[in-house]
Amino acid sequence: MGALPKIDYIMDNLTLEDIAKKAGVSRSTVSRVINNQESVREEVRQRVLRIIDETGYQPHFAARSLASRRSRLIGLVIPRGVHTLFTDPYFPRLIQGISQACNQNDYTLSLFIFNSEEEEKKLYPRISRQGMLDGLIVQAAQLEDELLTQLMERGASFIIAGRPYNLPEANFIDVDNVFAARTAVKHLIQQGRKRIGTITGPKNTTAGIDRYEGYQIELKEHGLEIDDRLVVEGDFTEEGGYTAGIQLLKHNPDAVFSASDVMALGLIRAANELNLKVPEDFALVGFDDLPPAKSSNPKLTTIRQPILRLGIHLVETLLDIIDNGGELPQRIMLDTELIIRESCGSGYR
Amino acid sequence: MGALPKIDYIMDNLTLEDIAKKAGVSRSTVSRVINNQESVREEVRQRVLRIIDETGYQPHFAARSLASRRSRLIGLVIPRGVHTLFTDPYFPRLIQGISQACNQNDYTLSLFIFNSEEEEKKLYPRISRQGMLDGLIVQAAQLEDELLTQLMERGASFIIAGRPYNLPEANFIDVDNVFAARTAVKHLIQQGRKRIGTITGPKNTTAGIDRYEGYQIELKEHGLEIDDRLVVEGDFTEEGGYTAGIQLLKHNPDAVFSASDVMALGLIRAANELNLKVPEDFALVGFDDLPPAKSSNPKLTTIRQPILRLGIHLVETLLDIIDNGGELPQRIMLDTELIIRESCGSGYR
């Protein structure tokens, strides 16, 4: 009674040869059928397929990789310095997207998390090992990531999730953080807010830099000047948002743009302690629109990043790079969307 | 100036043969050196190692797997029905533990997320493919998981994260949920609470069942009777905790045991809306002790699960099963710890 394919377990460890014999054809023909090559008589193809189906034959992964020089395995690399891997809901979502796209394309995903410098050293040879991975997705981490430089030099097939710093020839996909931040800040300005502060991301990440830049540009655009006391650096954690919030709220902002929803939650906690109300005392716009955005009180107005799509896009672009060798660097920016809820004080849509 | 191993890029795609030639020995000898076999003269070993180091030679992954029948690849399988993969901080932490242990043991981790029934069908052959994975870690999901039965029948090397339902012969590691829940409830009783409610996990998971069972046992033990209106099923999400909380708080509990911290956060949000104070109006104990436990107001008293250790333990036990074929089933229970903070009203330790 299986929804899962039920197969004849007596016949296990089958090889191409076995299938060929059963079907009365040669190994090559079976191989052609498996690899969907045209040049096989339809009748033969059907016969072979039937036998494969009946026996539950699966080509041997290692043998196939060795002969074809393709593993259909890609790696997701999380460099050290990505400390929020275990607290930021961004990553599970990204992994989900990547995983889905891998499944779709018959690729398998391997995970390489560099928990320490030691592990990075140990793992680097592994990710660049012959015959193991067809390509890599590397999460952008801190500025001047040596890992990325090495991969470039090596001529590896890889793509970066997030804009890398100072690496014009590398492939990457990112959301347009500058534009997104501008949208957030513009919305606050449109609500009539004047003293707009920000909790930034870490200044040694491009996400932190770019969102801060968007904030600055938009304020200038509207002739508002930047009060440095209203700019506090966070680290993309709730705790960091709280700490930054305590700091920031001393200086009476009437609005805050938080570079992530999770930090916005920390800010709200800080506000509660200080008996400040959102959005009455200050309006708030976050960034991400992941589940936490809706479990705050008030619910967050925020910038929605298409993270799932980012994951899918990463895989598909990577596969393209693997297959067609990336001539010109792919530098792709995805759009974001302002989601209006309660925290900005402009009414629930 | 790289911290990463700098190697001679001119010499790429080296084979054993090349190294053998350079070292003036045979392929076998080089192979022996690589595989750390004793029977090589020390001088020769050094010479070979030097050349490997100079050239940056890496054995070809697929070739090695094919010949040795070992891939040093293990899979982490998240069955469908694990909907909280992207909201429950439990999973990132588990993955971190597993990943660390893999690195430690020179294994690589692959991720198989069954996002849908369709994907499960598609991926099942892949995880049971010849020559691909040496073993599997499967997250326990809903009761009567067909996937697990299939893997058992197949004689696959695998271990389950969490107690499976009704599968006496399977290997698994779990925390002792019954005992942990008893500890939580006992603590509430000791604070003098009498109307103790619970937000349970899903009743179709063993984690949900076992924690609920512990709750029941402990109440009975103390001669407190169970009021069904004070038992509400949650789904391990914040939103679910909120909904359950609204429901539960109608019936005036003076304490609540929440089967997860994230649900406890939802409960607190519900309480805030109803103008109830924790721990004044009701005391609260959660479960997990992951970052969210500290970012609530009040901070959560909770049961600490050793999730990182669980991950490491899973890998090490699996590797043992792979190497020594698991004769007798491994059924391992890990200890938990009560962490007292603010939400139970017994003072901050």
Added chain:
DNA sequence: GTGAAAGCGCTAACAG
């Protein structure tokens, strides 16, 4: 459209 044969790069007996 199909088969024979030659590898892919490695491990693992088996000799010596």
Added chain:
DNA sequence: CTGTTAGCGCTTTCAC
């Protein structure tokens, strides 16, 4: 202690 020799199971020319 070391080299020779067979494969591991598949893909891929190259003939036919």
